[in-house]
Amino acid sequence: MNHWLEKLFIFLLLGALLEILFSIHRHTEMTDHEKDWLKMQKDRRDSLDSICLSKNFSSLERKLDGDVARQLFVDENYKFIYCEVPKVGCSNWKKIVLLLTLNLSRPVSEVTEDQVHKTELLKRLSSYPSKQQAELLNSFTKVMFTRHPLERLVSAYRDKFLHLAPYYSTTVANEIKALFRKNKNLTGNVTFQEFVNFVVTRNTKYLDIHWKPMSQLCDPCNIHYDILGKYETLDQDVSHVLSRIRVPESIRYPDSKLYTKRTNKDITTQYLKELNWDQIQKLMKLYQMDFSLFNYSFTVRMEMSF
Numbered sequence: 001m002n003h004w005l006e007k008l009f010i011f012l013l014l015g016a017l018l019e020i021l022f023s024i025h026r027h028t029e030m031t032d033h034e035k036d037w038l039k040m041q042k043d044r045r046d047s048l049d050s051i052c053l054s055k056n057f058s059s060l061e062r063k064l065d066g067d068v069a070r071q072l073f074v075d076e077n078y079k080f081i082y083c084e085v086p087k088v089g090c091s092n093w094k095k096i097v098l099l100l101t102l103n104l105s106r107p108v109s110e111v112t113e114d115q116v117h118k119t120e121l122l123k124r125l126s127s128y129p130s131k132q133q134a135e136l137l138n139s140f141t142k143v144m145f146t147r148h149p150l151e152r153l154v155s156a157y158r159d160k161f162l163h164l165a166p167y168y169s170t171t172v173a174n175e176i177k178a179l180f181r182k183n184k185n186l187t188g189n190v191t192f193q194e195f196v197n198f199v200v201t202r203n204t205k206y207l208d209i210h211w212k213p214m215s216q217l218c219d220p221c222n223i224h225y226d227i228l229g230k231y232e233t234l235d236q237d238v239s240h241v242l243s244r245i246r247v248p249e250s251i252r253y254p255d256s257k258l259y260t261k262r263t264n265k266d267i268t269t270q271y272l273k274e275l276n277w278d279q280i281q282k283l284m285k286l287y288q289m290d291f292s293l294f295n296y297s298f299t300v301r302m303e304m305s306f
């Protein structure tokens, strides 16, 4: 009888050991993927920091800019701060922040665009007293997402002026036409060239957030973002952000394969071909910081005649 118990004990012990071994194995499998991603994140942050340092863009004493504080959405439940960059999947992020703030476990697709844009429930960092702003920035997980600067610009143009967004396709469009059409014929769409001329002649500080440089919207040299996501690696980056802040399984960011991107690399190239050398140079100057801080290259091949 004793013998039998001994055997059972050894059997159970072996089982438990095997179970432990398997779980270690599963764990390392997960961390391999995790490690690659963490390394990529570290590379992005290091590269950004060294450019900020070499260009003297960081400052220790400077107060947080009011315009930047308005771009930052805060969720206290999950201790999460998201910098809004329009044209980089920002409505989906705002929907997530809204669900988290309301503590609702619902699919993101159930929240409508209208609910996100009209809601008073989304809290911006600018609505907190400045002492608390600094505390939140020090303790919460801070996230920003970027996209190739010129693809973002083309995407903004197409959305606002060709898909007839209210205000942009009327008020802003008329302002652009009045400025850049010599014949004062105000019919027809604003062309991409007219739009670019308009963007490059404005003072950057007052540019519309849809085409203001991402580095100015989110001030990454002074706000040390924990995660630098990219539109180019959106699905991967989003899923890591959500697991980092321990968002419930039921709240999921829509899979990018489920919707077609309206603006891609080929479409961007087509629009850029319409520009002359002077316009390209001015755009490069405007978005210079975005290109260098977020490691984007200007590789769009163009057949241009100078």
Ligand SMILES: *[C@@H]1O[C@H](CO)[C@@H](O)[C@H](O)[C@H]1NC(C)=O
Binding pocket: 043, 044, 047, 295
């Ligand atoms: C910058 O981009 C290049 C080309 O896409 C890539 O090979 C490199 O790893 C990137 N560097 C950082 C720091 O992300």
Ligand SMILES: *[C@@H]1O[C@H](CO)[C@@H](O)[C@H](O)[C@H]1NC(C)=O
Binding pocket: 056
């Ligand atoms: C960096 O900028 C600050 C003020 O913006 C200036 O006082 C300082 O000398 C600069 N440092 C370098 C190394 O350029």
Ligand SMILES: *[C@@H]1O[C@H](CO)[C@@H](O)[C@H](O)[C@H]1NC(C)=O
Binding pocket: 077, 103
């Ligand atoms: C959110 O709701 C869950 C139950 O659905 C509850 O356990 C949790 O405490 C709530 N969190 C907050 C911050 O209200």
Ligand SMILES: *[C@@H]1O[C@H](CO)[C@@H](O)[C@H](O)[C@H]1NC(C)=O
Binding pocket: 185, 186, 187, 188
């Ligand atoms: C204004 O331009 C549109 C197309 O851009 C053209 O069809 C129309 O005839 C022009 N109107 C005048 C008054 O020139």
Ligand SMILES: *[C@@H]1O[C@H](CO)[C@@H](O)[C@H](O)[C@H]1NC(C)=O
Binding pocket: 162, 163, 187, 188, 189
């Ligand atoms: C304006 O652009 C839209 C979208 O590309 C197009 O359908 C429409 O015909 C254009 N309007 C004119 C007057 O060219």
